Amino acid sequence: MALERMQVTNHERWGNLVKTWSTGKNYLDDDNEYPIPTSVEEFKEQLAKAQVFMTVPDRFTKVKFVEQELDTIVVRLPPAMAIADSEEKLSKPGATYPLPPFYKRLFNGLDPVIPEAEKFKVHAERIGDYTISYCA
Amino acid sequence: MPGFRHFFGTPAPSQRFRAFGVDPLASPSPNAELRGLMHRLSRRMDAAIKWRPHQVQATECWENPFIPSGYTYLLQFVAHDLVHSAIPISVAGGLGGGTANARRTPLRLETLYGSGPVGSPHIYALDAPNDDRRTKLRLGRMRWKENEPASGCPFRDIARTPAENVTGIDRSIAGVRIALTEALVADPRNDDHAVMSQLTALLALLHNGLVDIIRRHEGNAGPNGQFGAAYRRFLCAREALVAIYHNVLRDDLMRRVIHPAIYAVYREPNPDFIARPHSAERFPTGAWEIPLEFSHGAFRFGHAMVRPEYQINDLSLHDLNNTLEKSSVNDPANMPLDETWMVQWSRFFEINGSTPNLSRRIGPHLSDGLGNDQIFPAFDETERVGLLYRDLLGGGLAGMWSVDALIAEINRRRPQLIAASRLLTDRAWRVDQLREWLVSGQVYGALTDQDIETLSNDPPLPFFILFEAMQQMDGLQLGLLGSIIVSETIFGALAGDPQSAGGGSLVDRLNLISREFYLTNVLQEIPEISSMAQLVEFTTEIAGLQQAVPAFL
Numbered sequence: 001m002a003l004e005r006m007q008v009t010n011h012e013r014w015g016n017l018v019k020t021w022s023t024g025k026n027y028l029d030d031d032n033e034y035p036i037p038t039s040v041e042e043f044k045e046q047l048a049k050a051q052v053f054m055t056v057p058d059r060f061t062k063v064k065f066v067e068q069e070l071d072t073i074v075v076r077l078p079p080a081m082a083i084a085d086s087e088e089k090l091s092k093p094g095a096t097y098p099l100p101p102f103y104k105r106l107f108n109g110l111d112p113v114i115p116e117a118e119k120f121k122v123h124a125e126r127i128g129d130y131t132i133s134y135c136a
Numbered sequence: 137m138p139g140f141r142h143f144f145g146t147p148a149p150s151q152r153f154r155a156f157g158v159d160p161l162a163s164p165s166p167n168a169e170l171r172g173l174m175h176r177l178s179r180r181m182d183a184a185i186k187w188r189p190h191q192v193q194a195t196e197c198w199e200n201p202f203i204p205s206g207y208t209y210l211l212q213f214v215a216h217d218l219v220h221s222a223i224p225i226s227v228a229g230g231l232g233g234g235t236a237n238a239r240r241t242p243l244r245l246e247t248l249y250g251s252g253p254v255g256s257p258h259i260y261a262l263d264a265p266n267d268d269r270r271t272k273l274r275l276g277r278m279r280w281k282e283n284e285p286a287s288g289c290p291f292r293d294i295a296r297t298p299a300e301n302v303t304g305i306d307r308s309i310a311g312v313r314i315a316l317t318e319a320l321v322a323d324p325r326n327d328d329h330a331v332m333s334q335l336t337a338l339l340a341l342l343h344n345g346l347v348d349i350i351r352r353h354e355g356n357a358g359p360n361g362q363f364g365a366a367y368r369r370f371l372c373a374r375e376a377l378v379a380i381y382h383n384v385l386r387d388d389l390m391r392r393v394i395h396p397a398i399y400a401v402y403r404e405p406n407p408d409f410i411a412r413p414h415s416a417e418r419f420p421t422g423a424w425e426i427p428l429e430f431s432h433g434a435f436r437f438g439h440a441m442v443r444p445e446y447q448i449n450d451l452s453l454h455d456l457n458n459t460l461e462k463s464s465v466n467d468p469a470n471m472p473l474d475e476t477w478m479v480q481w482s483r484f485f486e487i488n489g490s491t492p493n494l495s496r497r498i499g500p501h502l503s504d505g506l507g508n509d510q511i512f513p514a515f516d517e518t519e520r521v522g523l524l525y526r527d528l529l530g531g532g533l534a535g536m537w538s539v540d541a542l543i544a545e546i547n548r549r550r551p552q553l554i555a556a557s558r559l560l561t562d563r564a565w566r567v568d569q570l571r572e573w574l575v576s577g578q579v580y581g582a583l584t585d586q587d588i589e590t591l592s593n594d595p596p597l598p599f600f601i602l603f604e605a606m607q608q609m610d611g612l613q614l615g616l617l618g619s620i621i622v623s624e625t626i627f628g629a630l631a632g633d634p635q636s637a638g639g640g641s642l643v644d645r646l647n648l649i650s651r652e653f654y655l656t657n658v659l660q661e662i663p664e665i666s667s668m669a670q671l672v673e674f675t676t677e678i679a680g681l682q683q684a685v686p687a688f689l
Contacts, residue, residue, distance in 0.1 A: 004196075007444060007455050010509045010521070030519070048182040048580055051521050053507030055444050058197075094451040096476050101457055104470075109309055111470045113281050 003085040006060075009053035011102050017050045021065070036065050076131050083127070090119045097122060139219075139237025143411050143429040143537055143621065144545050151541035153532065153597065156590050161535040165229055166516070173587055174528040175518040177599060180574060180581030182507075185499045187611060195494065202612055203392050204492035205446065206484030206668055209331050210389055211438040213339075216247040216325050218629065219431045226530035227515050237431070240422045242629040243385070245378050248273070248339055250322030253370060259295075259322050269366035271347050271373070273340035274320050278686075279474045290684065293472040294333045294340070295320035296464050307468050315468035330454075330462035331446065334479040338675060339377070345678030346373040346662075353658035372653045375635065379645045380665050382636040387666040390626060393437075395609065398553065398619035402627040405639045409631070410549045411624045424632070427625060429542065432534045433597035434621035436527045437614060440602055441495035444503045449480035449686055456505025466511070478686040481672040487689065497611025500573075500602040531598040539600045539617070546620060557616045559608055567592045569607060570600075642666065 008014045016027035020034045028034070028050050037043040040056070043063045047054045068074050089095055097114045104111055114122050152159050155170040163170070187197040195201050220239040228235050239246065250256030253270040260270035274295035277288060296316035298308070307315035319327035326336040350369050357365035391399055401407060411427070445455045454476065461467050462477060482490035496503065506512070507522035514521050537545070543560050546553060554560040559569065570592035574583060581587075595603065604615030614622060630636045635645060646659040665671050672689065675681070681688040 007457075007504065009457055009504045009507050013509070044184075045579055048179060051507060051509065053182075053504035053522070055504045089453075092451055094475075096452050096454075098453070098455070101461065108312070109469045110312065111281075111474070115282065 002089070003082060004057035004059065006057065007055040008100070009055075010051060011100060013050050014047075014052045014054065017046065017052060022067075037063060039063065073132070078127065078131070086123060087120075090123060095119075137231045137236055139221075139240060139425055140428050140431070141425040143427040143542065143624070147535075147537045147541060151537055151545075153536050153538045154590075154594055155532060156586070159535075160533055161231075167229075167533065168517070170532045171516060171518050171529060173590065174532055174596070175520045175525060176581040176583050176587055177591060177596070178520060178522070178525040178528055178581070180577050180583055181500045181502070181524060181599070183501070183577040183580045185497075185501045185606060185611070187497055187499075198496055199494040200441070200497045200612055201494055203441065203495045204485050205331075205441075205443055205495050206335075206481070206492065207389060207392055208438055208441040208443075208495045209335050209484075210384075210668065211393070211435075211441070212328075212332060213247065213326070213335055214243070214385065214389070214626070215431075215435060215438070216323050217245060218242050218625070219426055220247075220323065220325075224526060224530055225432065225533050226526040230533050231535065237426055239426070240424045242424045242426070243378075243382065243626070243633065245339075245374070245381060247323040247326060248336065248343070248377075249374055252374075253367075256322055258320055263366060264362075269363050271366050271370040272344040275337055275340055275344075276320075276472050278478055279472045281474045281476070292337060292478050292684075292686075292688075294327060294337050296471050309469050313469050316471035317464055317468040319464040324465075327463045327465070329460045330448075330473060330477045331459060331479060331484075333463065333473070334477070338479075338481065338672070339381075341679045341681075342380075342671065342675040343373055343377050345675060346376050346659075349661060349678065350658045353656065354654060368653045372650060372658065375649045375652070376646055376659050376662065378633075379635060379642060379649060380662075380671060382630055382633070383642045383666050384668055384671055385626065386630060386636075388668055390623070393614055393619075394623055395613055395616055395619040397556070398616060398623055401553070402623040407627060407631070409624055409628055410546065410553075410620075412628060424629070427621070428534045429536050429597060430621050430625040432527075432531045433536055434601045434614075434618045435625075436531070436598040437498055437601050437605065437618060439502055439506060439523055439527060440498050440500075440605075442503045442506060443493055443496055444505060446493050447483050448477055449483060452476035456503055457508055460505060460508060460511050475686045478688075480687045480689065481676075482689055485668045485672055487669045487672060497606070498602060498609070498614065499606030499611045500599055527598050528596055531596050536597055539595050539597060542597075542617065542621075546617075553620060554616050557608060559604060559615070560617060570595055570603065573603065573607075 013028065017034065019027040021036050026034065032049045034046055037046055040060055040063050044056055066074060090097065097119050099112055149159055152161065155173050158169065160167050160170050189197045190201060192201065218239055219237050221235050221237055223234040225231060225235050250259055253260045257270060259274055261272045261274045263269045263271055275291040276293040276295040277290065278292040279289060297318050297320060298314045298316055299318050307317055321327055321336055327333045347369055350372050354365065354369060386403065442456065445453060446459055447453050462473060464471050481487065483492050486492055502524050506524065509521040512522050512526065540563065543554065559566050571588055574588045574591055601614065601618040604617055605611055605613065608615035642664050646662055647657045650657045650659045663674065665674055676689045
C-alpha cells in the first residue's frame with residue numbers, strides 16, 4: 001500500500017499557525033490559544049481550531065518540534081521509506097509530480113508542467129531545498 | 137416555497153427542529169444562536185472518527201469496501217437531477233424566492249439534457265452544416281500537457297468555450313492560454329469539479345452512442361423528413377438513457393446505500409409509500425416537489441463519502457483540493473482537462489475485478505478538502521469555512537421536522553419499519569448515545585453543556601442521519617431513518633414516472649420505448665444494464681473506447 005501523506009487544505013492558515021507557534025503572536029486573528037502542541041492529539045486539535053483542515057494519517061503517533069537556531073545547521077533527513085515510495089511513484093511513465101496548489105498562483109495561473117525527463121531532477125532539488133532551508 | 141414540501145406535510149411548530157428550544161422560523165434573522173450552535177457542532181465533527189478496522193488489511197479503516205467512489209458522484213448527479221436552486225438556504229439566510237427548487241420533473245435527466253435541442257441548443261452538437269437539427273450532446277477535446285498530437289486530442293472532456301465580457305474581465309493568460317470560462321452543459325453544477333464533469337461526459341458519450349445505434353436501424357427518412365427523423369432519434373435515445381439510468385438507480389445505487397430491510401420494502405413493485413403527497417398514483421407533470429427533509433437533511437450524507445484523494449487513472453493521483461478546483465469557474469486557464477484528469481472508470485466502479493477508489497464510511501465527519509476556504513469561504517459572523525457548516529445551517533434554517541417528530545410519525549404510520557432500531561425507538565437511549573458522542577470530542581467544538589443538551593435532545597437532521605449511519609451501520613450504509621427518507625423520495629420519483637413505473641425488464645421497456653417512435657425495436661442490441669459497471673462497459677463498447685488513450689475503462 002502506498003504511503004499516506006499529510007495533506008494541507010488551507011495553506012495560508014497553516015503558515016499562519018506555524019508563525020504563531022514560532023513567535024508566540026497570534027497570526028490567525030482569532031481568540032484561540034496556540035501553545036506548541038506536545039502530542040499528535042493536541043496538534044490535530046489546534047489544526048482544527050485554526051481551520052487548517054490538514055489530513056494527518058493514523059500512522060503518526062508522535063510530534064516533534066525543532067526550533068532552529070541561526071548558528072546551527074539542522075538537516076532534517078526524510079525517512080528512507082518515504083524516498084523509496086516517491087521514487088517508485090515517479091518511475092511510472094506519465095506519473096505526475098504533485099505540487100501544492102499555491103505554486104500555480106505564483107506561476108501565472110498555469111498548472112506547472114514538470115517534463116517527464118526532469119521529474120527526478122526536481123525531486124532531488126526539492127528534497128535538498130526543504131531539508132536545510134529556513135522556512136522564514 | 138415553490139418546488140419544496142415537507143416529508144409528512146408541513147410540521148406544526150411543536151414538530152419542528154429547534155435550537156435551544158427556539159424555532160428558527162419564528163426567530164428574527166440572522167439566527168445568531170443557531171449559527172453559533174451549528175458552528176460549534178461542525179467543529180466537533182472535525183474530529184476524525186475512530187472506525188473499527190476492517191478484516192481486509194489492504195482497506196483503510198475509514199474506507200467503505202462496499203461503495204466505490206463512483207457512487208459518491210452518481211449521488212451528486214442524482215441530487216442535481218432532483219433539486220435546482222439559485223442560492224443555498226445557508227447563504228441566503230432563510231427560505232425565500234431565490235431558494236425555490238426549479239427542478240419540477242425529477243430524475244428525467246434534465247440535468248443532462250436541459251430543455252432539449254430546441255430549448256438548450258448550446259449543449260448539442262450540429263448534425264448538419266445548415267444546423268437544421270441537433271441530436272448529439274456536445275463534448276470537448278481533452279488536452280495533453282505535453283506533446284499535443286497533430287491529429288487533435290480526443291473528445292473526452294465536456295465542451296468548454298471562452299467568452300468575451302462586457303465588463304472587460306479576462307481570465308486568460310495573455311499570449312499563453314485562453315480562459316475557457318464557460319462549460320457548455322445543461323446544469324453548471326455538473327462542472328463543479330473534475331470527477332463530476334467526467335461523469336457528465338460519460339453519460340453524454342452513452343447518449344451519443346445510442347443515437348448512432350438508432351440511426352443504423354431507422355431507415356431513410358428522405359430529404360423532407362430529416363428534421364422529424366432527427367427529433368424522433370433524439371427522443372428515443374433520451375428515453376432509452378432515462379430507462380437505463382432508472383434501472384441503475386433502482387438496482388445498483390439504492391441497493392448499495394440503503395439499509396437492506398428498507399431496500400427490500402421499496403424495491404418491490406408498487407411500494408406502499410408512507411409520505412406520498414399526491415392522492416393520485418402519479419404526480420402531475422411539472423408538479424414535483426421535493427421534501428426539504430431529503431434535500432436539506434438526509435441526502436447531504438453524500439458529502440461524508442468524499443475521499444481525501446483520488447487515483448484518477450493508472451498514472452494520476454490527485455488530492456481532493458486539486459479535484460475540487462478543476463472546473464471552468466475555478467480554473468479556466470487550465471481547461472480543458474488534461475490527461476491526468478481523464479477518469480479511468482474501473483478506478484471508480486468495480487469492473488472485472490478492478491480495485492477502485494473506495495468512498496469514505498458514512499459518519500459525522502467530512503474529508504478535510506471540503507474545508508477549503510477558497511471554494512467554501514466563510515459567509516457570516518462565525519467565520520466558519522467549509523461545506524459542513526453550510527449543510528448544518530441550511531438544515532437548521534429550513535424549518536424541517538425534528539428527528540423526534542419524524543420518528544414519532546413513522547412509528548404511527550409504519551412502526552414495523554423502525555422496530556428493529558433501538559436508536560429510533562428508545563428516545564432516552566438515543567439521547568444518551570448522542571450525548572456520549574458529543575461529550576467525547578468536546579474540545580473540538582468547544583461545546584458547552586447547554587449545547588450538548590440541546591443537540592442530544594433535538595439533533596439537526598443532516599447530522600443525525602450521519603450519526604445514525606455510523607452508530608447503526610458502522611458507516612457502511614444509511615441507517616433506517618436515512619434509508620426511509622431517501623427511499624421515499626427516490627423510489628417515489630421513480631414510481632411517478634410512467635416509463636419507470638411500468639416495471640418489467642430493461643429490455644422490455646426499451647422495446648416499448650422504441651415502438652413509440654419506430655415500427656421495429658431499434659434498441660434491441662442494448663443488453664440488460666442494471667449497474668454502473670455494466671453502463672460503463674456498454675459505453676466503452678458503443679463509443680469505441682476499448683483501446684482509448686488515456687484509458688477509459
